[in-house]
Amino acid sequence: MNRKVLNPWVLIPGCAVAAVTTLAVVVRPWAAEAGDVAGESRQKCTSSVPYTAGTGGYHTYRIPAVVRTRAGTLLAFAEGRSGGSGDSGSIDVVLRRSGDGGCTWGPLQVVAAGKGDTRGNPAPVIDPRTGDVVLVTSYNSGDVTEARILRGEVTDEQSRRVFVQTSRDDGRSFSPLREITPSVKRSEWRWYATGPGHAVALARGPHAGRLVVPANHSIAPPAGSPDTGREPKYYGAHAIYSDDGGLSWRLGFVEGAYEGRNNANESSAAQLPDGRMYFNARDQLGTSAGNRLDTYSSDGASTQDRAYEVQPALDDVPMVQGSVLQTAGERGRLLFSGPSVPTERASMAIWSSADAGRSFVKALTVSARKAGYSDLVQSDAETVGILYETGVAGPYESIEFRRMALRTLSPRGE
Known part of the structure; x- marks a missing residue:
């Protein structure tokens, strides 16, 4: 496995961890994974910065x-972007x-490793049967752009393709890339993106153990459309799933109205306590009055209960990726993360839903700084973490991890 090395520890004020200055001195780089750092230390730590632009051999992390x-x-x-902050080129x-x-x-x-090409849109998930880390990612040639792919100006080899990898040692190493494109991408689709953000392992119901990756795609403009030859964005949402721990994959629901009103793109998912799945997506230049869309599935992402519709409770969110997370526990809430300024990517916030996503209330503003993409994780019974793009002058200066007490993410402190 190829490796690039940063300073092995990013230290946060208040964390009781000794500093080291060179990799050679680190004799316990994974000491915490065996027994964890003392509880007192963890309680004092609120944030860390695992990725900073311009370090580790990369121009930008996104x-x-x-x-x-x-x-x-x-x-x-994350994506490590070598040549700049753009979405194309050499990306690992x-x-x-x-x-x-x-x-x-x-x-x-x-x-x-992109090796000059573009690999990204990581969608990791933990297989509940084995504990393996399953990672699904997207690919395209580093010589082409999203615009060219949307216009259909590339070959199948250059276009978007889908790959899977597995780690059986807690993320220390991963298997070689294995392509699954023929199983999950229709021949008429042009653009294709997994997630981004964590995928979902179903914990209950008849499909328990199923791994579900929310995804999206685009098609060619309809015949006679004025978009022909331009950069059309006829986006649709779909899901892919595996019932055998990532060995084989199938295409789940496909929403393909392509009417331009609701253009589902960059979707995230969670399993609700009643066993249904909730999907929340970015509305990519749709004509409807809203930047967030959502839907449900009662059969493990095989079909949708209804088409994607506007979620008006999240109107403050600009056109950007967001994350959803169903927290554990009898009174666990459905959380959503995203920037909270409608006109720009800034002011990362958390919204909370007590009614399975029918409505949301803003529970916490994480930071007033610039902010972009994010992903949520429940790190223990009392703590939720958010990994998100942020910065002062722009949203892509670093990727920060912020720890939040679960009790603070309920609007009434429930």
Whole structure:
């Protein structure tokens, strides 16, 4: 496995962890994963910065995704962009691991090397049967752009393709990339994106154990459309799933109205306490009055209960990716994260729903700084973490991890 190394620890004021200055001195880089740092130390830690632009051999880090393994390790994935901050070119999928709840992070690992091409949109999930980390990612040639793919100006080899990898050692190493495109992408689709953000392992119901990855795609403009030859955005949403721990994959529901009113893109998912799945998506330049869309599935993402519709309770969110998380417990709430300024990517916030996503109330503003993409994870029974893009001058200066007490994410402190 290829590896690039950053300073192996990012230290947060108040965390009782000794500083080190060189990798050679680190004799316990994974000490926390065996028994965790003392509870007192973890309680004092509120945030950390696993990725900073211009470090580790990358110009920019973007597109965060985070999961908690069976051993309690947090895995923070991102895209490491070499040539600039743009979405095309030489891009790797990278990873840092934390054994102390996100206070400190181990060395940077390259999980999927682009080698001049674009690999990204990480969608990790933990297989509940084995504890394996299953990672689904997207690919395209580094020589093409999203605009060219949307216009159909590329070959199948250059266009968007889908790959899967597995880790059986708590994220320390991953299997080689294995392509699953023929199983999950229709021949007429042009653009294709997994997630981004964590995928979902179903915990209850007849499909318990199923791994579900929310995704999206685009098609060619309809015949006679004025968009022909331009950069059309006829987006649709779909899901893919595996019932055997990521060995084989199938296409689930496909929403393909392509009417331009609700253009579902960059979707995230959660399983609700009643067993249904909730999907929340970015509305990509749709004509409807809203930037967030949602839907439900009662059969493990095989079909939709209804088409994607506008979620008006999230009107403050600009056109951007967001994350959803169903928290554990009898009174667990459905959370949503995203920027909270309608006209720009700024002021990351958390919304809470007590009615399975029918309505949301803003529960917490994480930061007033610039902010972009995000991903939510429940790191223990009392704590939720958010891995999100942020900065002062712009939203892509760093990827920060913020720890939040679960009780603070209820509007009434329930």
